[in-house]
Amino acid sequence: MESNPTLKAAIAHYDALLQETPTTLTESRDFLAARSAEEKMIFGGRPLSPYLRPHFITAEQWRYLCAECARIWECVEIVGRTALTDRRIYDDLGITDGEARLIEIDPGYTGISITSRLDSFLTEEAFSFVELNAENPAGISYCEVMARIFMDLPVMQRFVEKHPVMPLYARHLLLETLLTAYQEWSGGTDKPRIAIVDWEGLPTQCEFEQFQAYFQSEGFECIIAPPEKLDYHAGRLCCGDFKIDLVYRRVLTNDILERPEECKALVNAYRDRAVCVVNGFRTKFVHKKMFFGVLTDERYAALFTPEQQAAIRAHIPWTRRLAEGKTTYAGETVDLLEFIRAHQTRLVIKPNDEYGGKGVVVGWEATPAEWETAIAEGLRGDYLVQEKVPTAHEVFPHFTPEGEITFIEQLVDLDPLLFHGKVGGAFTRLSSTALCNVTSGGGMVPTFVLKD
Missing domain, CATH: 3.30.1490 (Dna Ligase; domain 1)
Known part of the structure; x- marks a missing residue:
């Protein structure tokens, strides 16, 4: 997309507000650091967002992003449906026998991946995806909590007087997605008891705790349950005395296959349709990184319309x-x-x-x-x-664990969050290296849309 002077002016205005007085930078740092610790914005024991500015995009960019993600998602659904009956795609994706056995289980609701994340780079010349996290994307709660913190920052409150923004809150969309799947699965409208399922001691534990508190604030009973503590008997999946209706699955399929004894209660309950699990295991089709290989392989071009083929050429490496x-x-x-x-x-x-x-x-x-x-x-x-795809870079105000503040150039990875294939939010990962990944040492900031 073309260079946008409004975006550049907004960034310059925010940075000027940060540096308006000798103490504004340090006061902003201290505010964000304290609120981040209070709100559990921690990943693996370190602050997840050691930056003093969110990532701004224009409303035009946001509309473009949403439209192009929707077009690519049409291709995701086509491959997911076709793969169920086309063994060539199984082989080309690298689906293992263990994965195939889980994929064959009907989850009880429609959609190949109903909560997902497309990792991308948005530059003036291109909008390129590098991966699809279709299995159990992290960051949905982290980005909303950090966005709310930034909206309370005094500098941001002054900034929006001149540049109104739309923060991207998505936890309610995740909850709606879980409930829609549960209602389709159960055929009823009763309120499910929710378990967030993953191993104990993971770097994402704080996000699980954020989600648990959010679900409870919305009136849902919710626990965080490691797979090995689940018990399946008499047609019910339980964790202790807590009976589970709906699993928000964060445990990876690979881990389930590597530790089958610890995960057998979850898998057996899922197979028997005794519990609704979101996402289900059919996400593995499109979660494999070779999914992009299927999209860009001429042998599969006939699966897609000319418009979809054009979108693949434009956005998929x-x-x-x-x-x-x-x-x-x-x-x-x-x-x-x-x-x-x-x-x-x-x-x-x-x-x-x-x-x-x-x-x-x-x-x-x-x-x-x-x-x-x-x-x-x-x-x-x-x-x-x-x-390689064109990558985006931008200078951000950053603070170290020792409190030192510097303006540093960062690689900017913009990650749209999709619910039932529609973009409902986004956040941005930042890194000083070519691997723009939080697990590899990068950080994140919320994405804010500058209103027209």
Whole structure:
């Protein structure tokens, strides 16, 4: 999209307000740090948002983002539906036998992934997606809580007098999504008892606690329950004396398959339709990173309309499974390994099914020897290669754990949150490295839309 002078002027105005007096910066830092600790804005023991400004986008950008995400989501649903009967897609996605057994279980409601997150970069030239987190996206509560904190910041209150903003609150949409699935699953309108299910001691524990408090404030009984403490008997899934109707699943499918004994109560109750689980396990089809490989593979082009194909070309990076043999690039047949070696500086190698930046090798940051090692390791495992996309950078005011404030350039990863395939919120991850990931040491800020 074209450069927007209004956006640049708004950022400059906010930064000027921050630096208006010798104490404004430090007072803003102290306010945000104290409120963040009070509201459990903590990830793995560290502050999640050590920044003094949210990420601003224009209303025009927001409308564009929502429309393009909706078009790509049409493709997500097509692949998800087709994969149920097309074993080629199973194989190309890298679905394992254990995953296939879980996928075959009908979740009891429609939709391949009813709460998801598209990780993207929005620049003046392009809007590019790099991953789809379709299984159990983190950050929905974190971003709302941080947005509310920023709205209380004195500098922000002065800023909105000149530049009105729309904060993106999405917890109510997550709750509505859970309830819609539960009502379809149960056929009734009773109020479910909710369990947030994941392992104890994870870095995201504070977000679980935020959600628990929010659900309870909306009148729902809710607990946080590790899988191994669940019990399934007499047709009911329980955690102690708490009977569970609806599971907000945050535990990963990979963990469930690796620790089957600890997760058998959850899986058996799901299989018997004794509990509603959101998201269900069919999300695995589109959660695999090779999903982008299916979208960009000419063999599957007939699945999509010309308009959908154009959206894929515009927004989805070329992606292929890392393997020996021929493939296509820009309509030409190439030897894949020769192509990967010849074009290291514009490619990334990543595992098909990991998170938190694990196993990712960035070609333009690796030495030739490191790149060759990554190729060799990728050939032995389940890896893919993906083309580099245009990335966004912006200078943000940042404070260190010691309290030092500096203005630093950050990589800006804009992450729309989708509910039933429609964008309902977003947040932004920031990093000093090419891996813009909170687990890998990055941070996050809320995304605010500047009103027209």
